[in-house]
Amino acid sequence: MAQTLLQVEDLHTQFFTSRGVVRAVDGVSLHIDVGETLGVVGESGCGKTITALSILRLVPDPGKIVSGRILFRGNDVVKMDDDEIRDFRGNDVAMIFQDPMTSLNPVTRIGSQIEEAMTAHKRFTPEQAKSRVIELLTRVRVPSAETRAKDYPHQFSGGMRQRAMIAMGLANEPSLLIADEPTTALDVTVQAQIIQLMKQLNRELGTAMMLITHNMALVASLCQRVVVMYAGRVVEEGPVEQIFKSPQHPYTWSLLRSVPRVDEARKDRLVSIKGLPPDLSNPPPGCKFHPRCPFVIDRCRVEEPPLGEVGPDQVARCWVLMRNVSEGDVATAKQSSISVAAAENLKAPVADIGTKSGS
Amino acid sequence: MMQAPEKAPLTTVAADPIILRVQDVYKHFPIAGFGGLAVRAVDGVDLEIRRGEALGLVGESGCGKSTLARLITALLPVTRGKIIFEGQEITKMRGGRLRRMRRKMQMIFQDPFASLDPRMTVGDIIQEPLDNYGIGSGKARQRRVQELLRLVGLNPNFTNRYPHEFSGGQRQRIGIARALAVNPSFIVCDEAVSALDVSIQAQIINLLQDLQREFNLTYLFIAHDLAVVRHLSDRIAVMYLGKIVETAGRNDIYDHPQHPYTRALLSSIPVPDPVVERTRAPILLKGEIPSPVNPPSGCRFHTRCPIARVPGICSEQEPPLEPHGQRDQLAACHFAGEK
């Protein structure tokens, strides 16, 4: 049985703004096992990044962890004092971000920055740190690491910078690496290189990883388990194969069918989710997804469903569940959406518009 | 009622079946203070777009696809070469003639937050092209603006709102409404969905497809995401470092890629299916795209190419874009089709 590394229990993180309390993370529970790769997916504003920042206790103002527990190897991160949290951030977890340029100091050499990350936490002596820099850069496949370590961040390309960031993240041999959209800013061929690198590192070092992304394909490629978030809540969770084969929450289903696949000829329209994600300072009653859900029933509007078991290791927060949705309803959800009347009116040659009396 | 999965057959037009020809077009941006040096963003491109088709143009950042879009829409002057739109050479047009030509050719931009003037109301933004071409009376223009809003799925009473009140997806719809205002025949979409969230992206992709069918539009669809391009296009052109390296039908390009870059690009894109993903191995390219200031000799891809003969023909001789593989497929590679 796998050992649990991180356990988040009923986490609530809220932002206290002039326009009201924004419930960015609203009762999230999840866990990551030792050596496991967990994907956290959802659209922007669903709370996935704030969950990660909460784990590191780096929630920006005016946000606060209001309640919940974050147990890392049994110790509650929420209750740690300043020394402990610094130690935790330096030695146990590391985070890499979407844009490596903002997290690298532009006036310090790459090598020195990685060195600093090691010596700051007293894990290594300065001498050890120096030799480890080359080792780390080689490990993340930076070619001619010895000379590149002396470069400044602007001399690195986007992909190389992300490699340097990963090297820095791995510097103190953390047991958990949190990666927030690590490849979104990169080109496809470079993205493939980084994905490959992360796979290899996970295999070689056994570092557990929490991958935060909106890209379902990335999750399919890298993760073993996936958590789907919507409006600050977990709406579905389970093993990757199962979730992709039979998603039970309509949101997960829509997300999977809203992206075209490069390996398939076009045969179907994409599923689009109508409307916008809710305002988290004033979320809708009942199921948070019901205003956008194509399969909504009356109960969804008044009562929020619990996270219920829907398969082996798979849970979903839905009253309906996709297995109960009829083919016909699915077909309707995929239909065209443009206004026929408006289109007909607009088809008149533009020169005639002045003389036409309109609809 | 279910709609046909494929686009309905086009009504045959008596006019030239090629709506736009790009002939040996170059765009070099001189670097100030480095006498003679230039960023060779577009470096000898030939391309034809057929009336009623959606042509996808893919490539990674810096390959010159956005510059090419701006040359085609005459937002930038070419350094050399000809662009012929509906039989007229637009590369020679200036002033009023150019403005009149633009009526048939509109553009949808990448960033829904930067492409709408923040100081104008939505109504004014959509109405601007109508005003510019003096189309219809004031009343008729306003009515048309409302119809356009309804067409793209927005409330027609939003005309006096400002762009900042809308979400990214809604703003992109406003941009689409503006592009459609003057009934253009050709629309260039420059990364029109890449800045949007996935669910919103699907809304816009569906809308673009519906509009194409409804108005018989010709699209040039530019994106870095091959999956989106394959979904939206009939034919796909792949660009690398200022040149087109391959063009083919959307299925041929995936099933029988001829150029090693196309093959690498296709294999690099993860598929949202863990079972398939386990069996796929991406062709990893060495390094990153070289600088367009000083592109490699011979075939520009030879520095990263897994099958290049270097030193040899690949580093010495530039391969022409010629028929290879399937019907209607062109590739610029000395060893096209080899793995």
Place this chain on the structure above:
Amino acid sequence: MALAAPALEQAVDWEVAEQQIGLWQDAWHRFRRNRLAVLGAGLVLFLILVAFLSPLLVHFHLIWNPGTQDVANIEVGPAQAGHPLGSDELGRDTLSRLMFGSRISLSVGILVQGIILPIGMAIGLAAGYFGGRIDNLLMRFTDIWYAFPDLIFVLVLVSVFGPSLLTIFGAIALVNWVGLARLVRGQVLAIKEKEYIEAARSSGSAPLKLILKHLLPNALGPIIVTVVFGIPSAIFLEAVLSFLGVGIQPPTPTWGQMVFDGYEAIYANPSAVVLPALAIGFTLLSFSFIGDGLRDALDPRMKR
């Protein structure tokens, strides 16, 4: 066409989250929240009121005529012999001279900006919009202009053309337009690259329309801020000129001149120096506060 009509309503986005407010209105709301800026605006309004009312107050004998020499009461302190703020070495009433001095200071500040605005905008717009050789030419000209030391330049102009009100306004304007021209050029260069300008071009807008309808309105915020910040610097320059004796000539009272006149007797009668100095100081501060407030209010990045 096989379009499914019933599905229409479900995908339609009828709602927008935020309420409808214009951008200028929005800026006004933000300005009002800045207390210092509101205080500054209040002070400036008060000053404008004083400037307009002081002749009237003299007419009704509520204050002294600023030119009247009360020879019996020379250099008296505040609240003595009917001089609420004392009198100067010629027996002129300090309060009334301060009030009349505001007329010069305000008109220097505001009118000079009126001269700077068209010069700076025209040069900046032309350089930024046309770019290339025109830009190069105009900007080198601006650089050369900028290289002259301000004060010497003004002194030369004033000594050549004589210290009339018009020369002084003109001279101050001539040394101050450079900053605005550079700012306008920078703004235009930045905005020109925006996608909405490309969008306007590709939907057939002519160059003049681009400038008037898209470039200018979007550049207006920083221009307003610069102009407001320009007011105190013009006021200050005029005060310096008057202090040096080449500004507005006596007997017209100006604050700078009052400091100059009073400063010889600074120990005997400190209020004659301190009060006009304070008036200059508070006016400068007020305009700076307004400028700060406007900068925050008009900055698009501050948009919620």
